[in-house]
Amino acid sequence: MPYEVRGVIARGKGEAVSLETVVVPDPGPGEAVVNVQACGVCHTDLHYREGGITDEFPFLLGHEAAGVVEAVGPGVTSVEPGDYVILNWRAVCGECRACLRGRPWYCFNTHNAAQKMTLADGTELSAALGIGAFVEKTLVAAGQCTKVDRRAEPAVAGLLGCGVMAGLGAALNTGNVTRGDSVAVIGCGGVGNAALLGASLAGAAKIIAIDVDDRKLEWARDFGATHTINSRTSDPVEAVRELTGGHGADVVIEAVGRPETYKQAFYARDLAGTVVLVGVPTPEMTLELPLLDVFGRGGSLKSSWYGDCLPTRDFPMLIDLYLQGRLNLDGFVSERIGLGDVEDAFAKMHRGDVLRSVVVL
Template structure:
């Protein structure tokens, strides 16, 4: 057992606090990881606002890279000293998805069995089973993916959630390939990552849609060939005009509200694909669309959870592309901050001032 500093959300809507946290020694199948960097993701703000669950207090943070400090009995995939990116999809290998050769859809993922606690013994709920706004965290060993230690922690850790979700939405879920046209609605961190993924896949035309010109500039820097400010022009008409009147082969909704999903539905070509990767609020529904339109347009309507990624396959590959200069993960790091600056980072995120603030430990 050791005591370290970490960021805790004690109650819904209240500012986060820096607390002393007790981290147990790793048990069977577990690992303790010394965190080097952790991105401030919108999901962490959802936790603080009670939008995920009411299992307060939460230990926030989950987009992280660090070094394995110690492992428990039976751990063979990582060892002390390994440089890892943490993930929240530690696959079980035995559920019906894993047995049919689709571990990226694993229905029984792992987290650490033991609980980290406040010094008075209050158990903490780690964000996405990780909790990485902390000097050292306890996770299941399967949540640790070894990557090349040359990768900068502030950039590498972002694969742990938002960047992987966006890239995977394009490549894994949307199946973007050479020559396809792609439109991405919403150009925050996840949307810009989807644009970067479409560029990696050699899409012919990549259309970025947002209401904020600053975000559209970010999108251009990550591979968008065209931009549309939907505050001043109709998004569906603009996407159709940029694709010969047909619509895009793949349209990715990185916002997750009924209005943008409906735009995505009508902005795709016949037999095109809609991918929902923006996380919807629990109180919203799919907008009313004539069922004949669903039937008549064909194609696919998909949701993308964590970019349908398999961390053991995707993280090392994307880090390799980063180190070879083909994927600019550094472009997602707007600022580096201290562990006590998380609350101010939430405010900047809320106002759209950053792609990612990254806590450096």
């Protein structure tokens, strides 16, 4: 029997979200229904509401989630009812050219549920990032469920489903930060602070946080920043060079997604250093750099997709580190809210008042 549950719906561009009845079908082959216990409010959800990703309204928002598997469809062996899972939007296929080359974190054919969830009148919903988790139960591909230790509170664990994993992975996986490195992070929201935390976990010697908001720079110190720079009052490139003996940082992570901050990252790195772009630009943005500077400075210019993570590898490991007290995931949870509070959470996020509001069901 299909499930009728409450979910947060974005019906049109810029319209306030509404709490409506969602019909969730029984899981088909390769699918699972998950009882959502908590889901973080991410900027990507706001981008969906604003029509910045696609125009396939109405959307069922939410994707940074943890919960318990309720039911699985035919052929599912990776999870079973009762498993505690974090949802992910990179359910690798195992068959595309990236997977076959042993690089599944670049999978070009990730799976989502084949069936659609609907409104009560039968209108099909587009699930944010193929998940749709601002809802009491959601339908996903079974590969989007990653089992983890159930001792980790859902409000904390679910954040690995997107933003926190993106930042941690930008440092650990894409940037390959190692012991003794100098690291600069531009933009100290949820993703940027997670990158700082990843650099600290990797043993970086100097971790420099850059933002225009002193409040965010204070938060950054809680996630491992050894130095802070307010780029409204200081030239960030010169300040990073001053802190690194005139050379620039070994790894610079851009967590804003704008051409001007990317240029700062490019020139704030050491010769043969690495720039990692994890901030998401908008379609109209363009970047111009002197090609001779690109050639002459050497090193690597990388983009980080979802922190280049492999959920089956990374989620359990990071949850174990959290349970050992070595990974400050609790610091990202600014407030716990209900399903009806998502619109207010968007406003707080836009103002920069929170790192993450988390819907708890």
